[in-house]
Amino acid sequence: MSAVERLAAGNASARLRAAMTVGSEPGMVEALLERCAVEPDFFVRDMLTWALTRQPVELTVSKVLAEVRSDVPQARSQALHTLSKLGVPDTWSAITPELLRDPDDEIARTAWRAAVVLAPEGERAGLAAVLVTQLGRGDRMVQLSLSRALVGLGDLIEPLLPLTSPDPAARAHARATELLLRDPDAAFALDVERAKRVDSLGPQRVAELGA
Known part of the structure; x- marks a missing residue:
């Protein structure tokens, strides 16, 4: 059985083993x-990315960048994840504002993580300005991903957080992100609830109640 056939085996464990072994084999980037783009198992996809990082970077980067523009959502998401693992600074420009605002939550989440890894120092404030426009979006996991990405940019995000936004979801998410910035070990779910209480009662009243 060829390496390509092993990567498409019916059993996820077999595909995982195949991905582990083909990383050192030459000429496997395209496969x-x-x-x-089609692998259904998260752990296998992660191993495929690891295998890509074992291929010669001068052959890998251009092909991964092409996948960022793919019509297949999973191909775009996985390519962004791979860029973050390759860590080549020149690939930052591939993470466009459109990708950061992509309507597909998984693509957007992966773009946020990759952008924080790859953004050069001079671009981080601009990146934060785009990311804060997404506050209030999605379910708890999407919001946690965005907050972690913002916190990864450091204190520069604090003046950008829309704490007085007319959108209550964005406002509460901004407050939860602010709390996470101050205490990275805080439980995010609890912080969201606390942010909602602060938003409705005010910080002084919350402190008085010990809520």
């Missing part, structure tokens, strides 16, 4: 990227 790995093709499998990334």
Whole structure:
């Protein structure tokens, strides 16, 4: 059975083992990227990305960048994840504002994480300005991903947080992000609830109540 056939085996464990072994085999970039676009198992996809990082970077980067523009959502998401693991600074420009605002939550979440890893120092404030426009979006996991990305940019996000936004969801998410920035070990779910209480009662009243 060829390496390509092993990557498409019916059993996820077999595909995982195949991804582990083909990383050191030459000429596998295209096959790995093709499998990334269709692989249903999260752990196998992560191993495919690891295998891509074992291929020669000068052969890998251009092909991964092409996948960022793919019509297949999973291919775009996995390519962004791979860029974050390759860590090549020049690939920052591939993470466009459109990707950061992508309506597909998984693509957006992956773009946020990759952007924080790859953004050069001079671009981080601009990145934060785009990311804060997404506050209030999605379910708890989407909001946690965004807050972690923002916190990864450091204190520069604090003046950008829309704490007085007319949108209550964005306002509460901004407050929860502010709390997470001050205490990275805080439980995010609790912080969201606390942010809602602060938003409705005011910080002084919350402190008085010990809520």
